[in-house]
Amino acid sequence: MDTTETMISKIRAFIQAGSFAPLTDELLTLLRPAIRLIEKEEADDGDLAIGASKLGGLPDLPPEQAWPTTDDGTPLSLAAQIRLSDVAPFDLQHELPPTGLLSFFLDRPESGEGVPYIYSDTNRVIAVEEALSQLARRSAPTADLEVLPARALICSSQLMLPPFGWGHPILDKLLKRAVEKQEVEMSEDQLSHQYEQLRQQIEALFAISPPLLQMLGYAFPIQGEAAAISYDESVRLLFQLDDSHINFGDCGMGYFFIEKGELLADTPFSSEVPVSMEFECY
Template identity: 30%
Template sequence: MLSSNNQNKLERIVRENQFEHAVHYLKESVRQGIRLSKKKIETYNEIGSSRIGGDPDLPASVEWPVDSGGTPMTFLAQLRLSELTHQDEEALLPVKGILYFFVGVDEPAYGIEHKVIYVPEDKLQEAKRLRSPEVTALEREFTGYRVSARSTMEPPNYGYVDYEMVEDDEHEYEQYEELCFELNDGNSNDLAVMFGYPSTQHGDCEYEAALHLLTGKQYNYSTDSALEQITDHFKGDSDRAKQEVGDTLLLLALDSDQEVGFCWWDAGELQFYIRKEDLLAGNFANTYCSLYSS
């Protein structure tokens, strides 16, 4: 749910772009997000800052995660939660500590091996830069960038938007894209987003993630089938099943970026999902990772 300030901002931008016909739809569908933008190349002069790529700062008590074959996973990001607190308008994240993201081989594009690690603040005193093993799952090195966070409004993208609600005789989808860019303060340095809409063509990512997180089953590209299986998991409670899908959140989406060295298949996006219940409990042991590429 948008804050009152963002609701006012949304109404103003909608009015300035003459999209009043879609204002109610946007109020209901816009998500409160956090965007992460490249700030500068990481120098590692400061331990524990938010960064994407490069090497992590880990306490000795945290072992570098390995995949099912015993190969070290590839480090992707560390997010200092105290740097995100003021941007997290829905108070979903823990207020302190660091989240670390690692990934295994990114094939196939679903059910990708990965690890999300949460280290509380009191465990970070011993953290220090830990250089990546010579060989990791992706066999690639990424340039580390310090990142800054900002709170954003995230309208539905092309995979999720109801075209009938935003298009009319005077407005085409290209104009809606311009509106979206203004709503989320689009930035060429944007590298990642939290709690927004994942890039996709079909708008069904939450069904895939929820099905796996709750049942361990593979998605067969049918939302009806996925919802039926989730309903069975909850012993016929269809309302609970629908709520679970709605409460499956995009924890982090990492875009392809030439400077960092990220290239997810054909310049796609790597996505991590979590159940809202687990997120609020600070439980990052049950997450899902997939990849979208056009």
């Protein structure tokens, strides 16, 4: 695994070799570390170890932890559980606690057309600090609970530039200034395309697919609200997933955000993690 310095060195060399070379130092200050979660093939949930990082399946919980529900008692579906010791080596700025299990639960009622959709205010994130030996895989509490297909997850580090055109307080002004003052050889009409090409090429340096499953870093925007939230330095993107991993009822992305002050690398999460969720559709 590359060190942060090695990753920055690769990105610096790449930017300097292209159209945005005059802006290299300013662009590097906008890099933000992210943890990419890479799904493996669908698996039998019973074949995955207790406490393993995974999408879907049934949750691994301690005996005293009740199955998360909505306020009216409807059980929630497990979207993912993340073992923090799995992601710790890839958390370049050590923003997350190094131990524990984070489990993301979603409320998935049906629309009038029988299609599941997501309520953004009834989802829950549970943190467990117990040793794996204290956990057990729960059976579904009701016969009609939707259990999502289980897939194991592996991790990778990434440094990201923010996407352009969604109101980043520094980036948008920087690029427009560069065009107006002819610091870069491109028109304003070419700016968005050229910059997005740069972002994608930087991702390709680390052989990482588009950012669909992710912790930390910048949100992958569809309509803009999630991008604006992730630009806020007081907020962090705790988890992001897309509709190829779960049926939201529309094509799009789900984002769990957390206040930066709740992220203390030397302090475990509280048992119920205070998050806000956004959903954006194409």
